[in-house]
Amino acid sequence: MNRLTLHRLLLWAVLLIFAAWFLTPLYVMVVTSLKDAEQLRVGHLLSLPTAPTLDAWSKAWSSACTGVQCEGLQPFFWNSVITVVPAVLVSTLLGALNGYVLSKWKFPGSETLFAFMLFGVFMPMQVVLLPMSQVLGWLGIASSVWGLVFVHVLAGIPSTTLFFRNYYVGLPDELIKAAMLDGASFWQIFCRIVLPLSTPILVVTLIWQFTNIWNDFLYGVVFSGADSKPITVGLNNLANTSSSVKEYHVDMAAALIAAMPTLIVYIVAGKFFVRGLTAGAVKG
Amino acid sequence: MGALAIRNVRKSYNETTHILKGIDLEIEAGEFLILVGPSGCGKSTLLGMIAGLDHPSTGSIHIADRDVTNLPSKDRDIAMVFQSYALYPNMSVAQNIAFGLEIRKVPKPEREAAVQRVAQMLQIGHLLDRKPGQLSGGQRQRVAMGRALARDPKLFLFDEPLSNLDAKLRVEMRAEIKQLHQRTRTTTVYVTHDQVEAMTLGDRIAVMKDGLVQQFGSPADIYRRPANRFVAEFIGSPAMNMLDALHHDEQLLAHGSALELSPRQRAALSIHGGSELVYGLRPEDIRLSDQGLAGTLTMIEPTGPETYATVDTAVGSLTARIPGLLAAQVGDSVHLQWSAEDAHLFDRASGDRVKGA
Numbered sequence: 001m002n003r004l005t006l007h008r009l010l011l012w013a014v015l016l017i018f019a020a021w022f023l024t025p026l027y028v029m030v031v032t033s034l035k036d037a038e039q040l041r042v043g044h045l046l047s048l049p050t051a052p053t054l055d056a057w058s059k060a061w062s063s064a065c066t067g068v069q070c071e072g073l074q075p076f077f078w079n080s081v082i083t084v085v086p087a088v089l090v091s092t093l094l095g096a097l098n099g100y101v102l103s104k105w106k107f108p109g110s111e112t113l114f115a116f117m118l119f120g121v122f123m124p125m126q127v128v129l130l131p132m133s134q135v136l137g138w139l140g141i142a143s144s145v146w147g148l149v150f151v152h153v154l155a156g157i158p159s160t161t162l163f164f165r166n167y168y169v170g171l172p173d174e175l176i177k178a179a180m181l182d183g184a185s186f187w188q189i190f191c192r193i194v195l196p197l198s199t200p201i202l203v204v205t206l207i208w209q210f211t212n213i214w215n216d217f218l219y220g221v222v223f224s225g226a227d228s229k230p231i232t233v234g235l236n237n238l239a240n241t242s243s244s245v246k247e248y249h250v251d252m253a254a255a256l257i258a259a260m261p262t263l264i265v266y267i268v269a270g271k272f273f274v275r276g277l278t279a280g281a282v283k284g
Numbered sequence: 285m286g287a288l289a290i291r292n293v294r295k296s297y298n299e300t301t302h303i304l305k306g307i308d309l310e311i312e313a314g315e316f317l318i319l320v321g322p323s324g325c326g327k328s329t330l331l332g333m334i335a336g337l338d339h340p341s342t343g344s345i346h347i348a349d350r351d352v353t354n355l356p357s358k359d360r361d362i363a364m365v366f367q368s369y370a371l372y373p374n375m376s377v378a379q380n381i382a383f384g385l386e387i388r389k390v391p392k393p394e395r396e397a398a399v400q401r402v403a404q405m406l407q408i409g410h411l412l413d414r415k416p417g418q419l420s421g422g423q424r425q426r427v428a429m430g431r432a433l434a435r436d437p438k439l440f441l442f443d444e445p446l447s448n449l450d451a452k453l454r455v456e457m458r459a460e461i462k463q464l465h466q467r468t469r470t471t472t473v474y475v476t477h478d479q480v481e482a483m484t485l486g487d488r489i490a491v492m493k494d495g496l497v498q499q500f501g502s503p504a505d506i507y508r509r510p511a512n513r514f515v516a517e518f519i520g521s522p523a524m525n526m527l528d529a530l531h532h533d534e535q536l537l538a539h540g541s542a543l544e545l546s547p548r549q550r551a552a553l554s555i556h557g558g559s560e561l562v563y564g565l566r567p568e569d570i571r572l573s574d575q576g577l578a579g580t581l582t583m584i585e586p587t588g589p590e591t592y593a594t595v596d597t598a599v600g601s602l603t604a605r606i607p608g609l610l611a612a613q614v615g616d617s618v619h620l621q622w623s624a625e626d627a628h629l630f631d632r633a634s635g636d637r638v639k640g641a
Contacts, residue, residue, distance in 0.1 A: 174370035177337050182384035182431075183358035192383075196374035 033057060033253035040249055056247075060254035064247075066237035073254055075227075076234025080214060083145055083230055087152035088209040094153070095160020095205060096198060100190055102161065103168035104176050114165060120158030125218055128155075136223060143225030151223055152213045160205050167201040168194065203272040211262045231258045287313040287471040288334070288439060293343035295329060295495075303329050304340070305495040311488055313348075314469040318486035320476055322518070325492040328443060331475045335441055336360050348438050363432035364441040367448060369424045371416035377427050378403075378412040381434045388435075402430040405464070422453045429464070442474040446481065458484060479519045483507065491515045509628075513635040516564050516628055522592055525570070525602045527563040528632065531556075538563060538599035541577075544624040552640035553629070561638070564628035567592065570604035576621035581614050595620060 028045060034052040035043065043050070062072040102114050132151060133142060141147035171194065179189045220230040229237075235258045239251050266273070288311050295304040304326045311317045319327040332338035334345060336357035344353045352360045363384070371380050381402055382395045390398075403409040406426045416424055425445060432440060442461070446454045462485055465472055476482055482489050483503045491498045491506060491514075499511035510516035516524045529538040531553050536543045543563055545553070553561075572593070579597035591610040594603050595618055602620060612618065629641040 172368055172370060174366045174368050175372065177335075177357075178364070178366060178370035178431075179372070179383075180337065181335060181357045181362065181364050183387040184383075188387060193372050193374065 029252045029256055032249050033060075033256055035249050037245065037247065037249070056249035056253040057257070059247075060238070060250045060257055064238050064250050064254065065241045065243070066234050067241055073231060073234050073238065073257055076229055076231040077257070079145065079224070079228050079234075080231040083148050083152065083228070084210060084213045087149045087156065087213050088206060090149070091153045091156030091160050091209055092202065092205045094157055095162075096164045096195065096202070097190070098157065098161040099164025099166075099168045100194055102165045104171070104173065104189075104194070105186070114161075117158045117161050120155075121162055123158075125155065129218075129222055133223065143223070143228065145224075145228045148219060148223050148228060148230070151219050152216070155219070156209050156212070160209065163201055163205050163208070164198070167198065171197060200272065200275060203269055207265055207269055207273050210265055214262050234258075286310045287315070287348055288317070288473065289346040290330070290334070291344045291346070293330070293333065293340040293345065295326070295333070295338070296341050303495055307343070307495075307497055309490055309497065309500060311471065313471055316465055316472045316474065316485055316487045318474050318476060318482040318489045319492060320479060320482040320489060320518075321492035321498075323477060324494075326495040327475045327477075327492050330492075331441055331443055331473060334439070334473055335362060335364050360439070361437050362439040362441060363435050363437040364443065365425075365428045365432050365445045367444040369416070369428040369448075371424060371427055371431070373416050376413050376415055377408065377419070377430075380416065380427060381430045384431065384435045398434045398436075402434045405433065405467075406430050421449050422457065425449065425457055426460075429461075433464075433468070436470075438471065440470045440472040442472065444476055445474075446476075447478070461485060479521065483519065491518060493518075509637070510564075511637055513562055513564070513630045516630070520566060522567050522603050522605070524628070525565045525567065525600075527565070527600050527602075529561045529563040531559045531561055536561065536563065541598045543599065543627070545627075546624040549624065549627070549629060549638075549641045552638050555640065556631070556638045558631050558633065560632040562630040562632050562635075564630060565602065565622060565626065566628075567603045567605040569626035570602060570620050570622045572604065572606060572610075573619045573621040576619040578617065578619055581612055581616045581618055584610055584612065584614060586610070593618075 031046070031048055032040070033056050034054070035049040036051070036053050036055055039049055039051065060072055061077075062074050063070055064072045066073070066076070098117070102110050136142040136147045136150070139147075139150070141150060175193060176189055179193050184192065214230075215232065216230070217232040217236070220233045221236075224230065224233065235254055238254050288309075290307050290309040293304055293307045294302070296302045307326075307330060309317070319330060321327050329338060333340050334347075336352070336355060340353065344351055346352065347360055347362070371377075372383065375383065378399050381399050385395045385398055399412065400409075403412055406429060408423065408426050408430060411419060411423060411427070416427065419427065428445070445461070446457055449457060458481060461474075465485075474481075474485060482491075483506075486503055488501065489503055489506050490500045493514055499506055499515045501509075506515060506519055510519065510524075513526070517526065527538045527543070529536050529543060534550065534554070536545055536553070577597050577599065579595040579602070581593060582596050582601070583592075583594035585592040585594075586609055590608065591606045592603055593606055593610055593612075594601060597620065604620060629638040630636060631638060
């Protein structure tokens, strides 16, 4: 019994130490963002704000300078939203469709095609920058939100296809056959049977795509125009715009604003994420 | 022409792997056809072709006098029960049963009537609102049958529907399938590897092996006059006793001992010509007796209603099926008797039944 409690104590101690270790940066960010310039100058990095204020947050959101403009992160935030939402939805849907075809409607060469698609998962993003900007130019969507959406959809399809294909391989083929005998078409089977059974992998893919695209900096900085820059670019510009005094509290608030959506998604849907990754085959 | 006709159907992959090597079968409306054979014999492939899920390399398939070889499944007016049941997990039982009708744009009141009719027939009325995940194996089986019945198809296909059930339930469901068929008289094709299912359910049985139909006939035919050694050994449990024998000077010898022949068999053998034969005896045709072939009991397997007794004799080891319990011990000396006309004669080289015997 004593040995057991000792083990428990040790275990807890180690876990708590690691938790503190990993949470410290977040703590510093939060407390710093709640201070004003005066408290920042006087206080210690770890000390709690003496008079908490949301001024830094409101400045980061609406009036901090990002280069010559001084409108805060707000416009960048909305740029990100209108890029991420269509890019996530379209890449997820196309991935589901690809996965459905590659697992349940195999054709000669479909395995090879899948193997080639897997290259896309591991391909470094830098490789496509130049050819892609040329393609966007030809399509006439360079430096626009739609160009950025297009790039994110293309870049996302390999991994979304991989997710869905591997999940659908676990769906019994007999389900599809039964539906075919019931008279259902390719699309009817997809919409009425396959998609309703995809909730776990849909959640995983949506979260995955959302965080990837929201956090993307490289495509955002290369392919966006002056009025379509995403929040990661905005944050970078905000932190790099020099004034006489470095406004750490505003930088921290801005970083938290930029990270907030992905944080919320993980907290709200994280349980589904793990459940989806470990979900087995559907039992009929 | 019949309700289902299969004409010279072949299936090969890459010109080298031959799954089906020329299948010809035909059944009348209302008949229950069994495709039975060991795994890999091509029976499921053949069923898949009838269902339209697979396509023959050559040959044709006709359902109710219509060539359906190149028709998609949905236009064949068939329904199928799968081994894994393949119920749609996202739909309730009622939705599962009605799905095929819904896809075919049958109006809602008719759909509901069909669900009610089927639910009553299969006694699953209390399950209609449940999801398949909440059902037991036997209940899922019933729902799968209900889904097939709802459309009132011309042809019913079963792909080893009972092999996922435990032994007791299997016997119950077997009886239910039989009753259902007697009531609806829908033409049915049923694939199984279980010879008991084949015998109990079938009007006609096609025994398959290596992509060929070994014998096609009524259960009685198949059992009483197996066309070759494979069919004889595959159907019946315990399996038929097989003794290698030599035909010489109007006599049949096994390990030097003469085996009795009926006049008919004698005549058949003299026409047959070949001398190397196999002499087959069903275990139930052998009796324990005071006289006859002497031997020693080597194994006794009581099953309750009958006992399987394995006896070592001069001609080889023989298993006999004795009614009731056997009051004897391993090592006891016994005598075996049978009537010559119950024996089956096969050519040893080809395995075929000796003509006329």
